[in-house]
Amino acid sequence: MEKTKKFKVAVIQAGSEIMDKEKGVLKTVRLIEEAGAQDAKIIVFPEAFIPAYPRGMSFGAVVGSRSPEGRKDFRRYWDNSITAPGPETRAIGKAAKQADAYVVIGVIEKDTAGSQGTLYCTALFFGPAGELLGKHRKLKPTGSERLIWGQGDGSTLPVFDTPYGRLGALICWENYMPLARAAMYEKGIQIYVMPTADARDTWTATVRHVAAEGRCFVLSCNQYSTKSMYPEEIASRTEFKELPEEMSRGGSCIAGPLGELIVEPVYGEEAILYAELDLDQIVESQFDFDVSGHYSRPDVFQLTVNEKEQTNTIWNK
Known part of the structure; x- marks a missing residue:
């Protein structure tokens, strides 16, 4: 595939329309249109953008018990999660086509192949023709995320060959x-997307390390969200009294293949971060370090990845 060496990317730092997938899709489409109008060819959204990364919510769970109110919160979360493909992905795909851009967006995805009661934290990939190219399901939810999300498997670890480099994501x-x-x-x-919910300073260090280690461009995208964005009717709302108004401060950024920050982290606001990338910089960076090429030692180390779908097993429940 012929490559376009120089192109613009957009990292969208915005808050979800929490627990409202219809409004979430509308906001997504509007932001794609805005970034597309600036000629962004790759547009990236945060982790769990639709319907929410439910920061601060307990879902009424403590060790040994769950509350009826918490179950209702989970049902609301489930109701506003999406299927892929489905009507929400068709709307996002249409926006990607109109923008003539690749779009990567974090969603909460309903399982439609198994019990239908399991949710996954998923990154969806859309092409400029509007097609849903594929998905990546988070392999290991962190901490309390394991209460509400299942585990992905090796069948959703895609890297897509695009005119703007090889595109993939880990969450x-x-x-x-x-x-x-x-x-x-x-x-x-080559274009390594890192949707996240981590706004700490250590995350920026991780972004820079991955860029330098992988000799790739890293697009890190987080939400900016506040307590007032949460619906009053969710049961966990009463637990928010002691929490700060700013629930996630952002920190989205873009790093280059030598680990340098092309766009510094942005905090305290919704924003779209733009940068022009040049694929030739990857080749230049690999002169002295190519992690899977001349700097690898396959005679010493081998990596085995099981990319088979694991159906009806403990791993996807």
């Missing part, structure tokens, strides 16, 4: 899994 703390990163490097990833 949030998957990027602390060395072998998951190694799998992406082995696939030749």
Whole structure:
């Protein structure tokens, strides 16, 4: 595939329309249109943008018990999660086509192949023809996320060959899994998308490390969200009294293949971060370090990745 060496990307730092997938899709479409009008060819959204990363919500769960109110919160979360493909992905795909851009967006996805009661934290990939190219399901939810999300498997670890480089994603703390990163490097990833819910300073260090280690461009995207964005009627709302108004401060950024920050982290606001990338910089960076090429030692180390779909097993429940 012929490559376009220089192109613009957009990282969208915005808050979800929490627990409202219809409004969430409308906001997504509007932001794609805005970024597309600036000629962005790759447009990236945060983790769990539709319908929400439910920061601060307990779902009425403590060790040994769950509350009826918490179950209702989960049902609302489930009701506003999406299927892929489905009507929501068709609307997003249409917007991607109109923008003539690749779109990567974090969603909460309903399982339609199994029990239908399991949700996954998923990154969806759309092409400029409006097609849903594929998905990546988060392999390991972190901490309390395991209460509400199932585990993905190796069947959704795609890296797509595009005119703007090889595009793929790992979600949030998957990027602390060395072998998951190694799998992406082995696939030749060049545009490495990192949707996240982590706004700490240590995350920026991770972004820079992955960019330098993988000799790739890293697009890290987080939400900016506040307590007032949450619906009053959710049961966990009463638990928010002691929480700060700013629930997630953002911190989205873009790093280059030597680990340098092309766009510094943005905090405290919704914003769209733009940058022009040049694929020739990847080749230049690999002069002295190519993680899956001349700097690898396949005679010493081998990586085995099981990319088969694991149906009806404990791993996807």
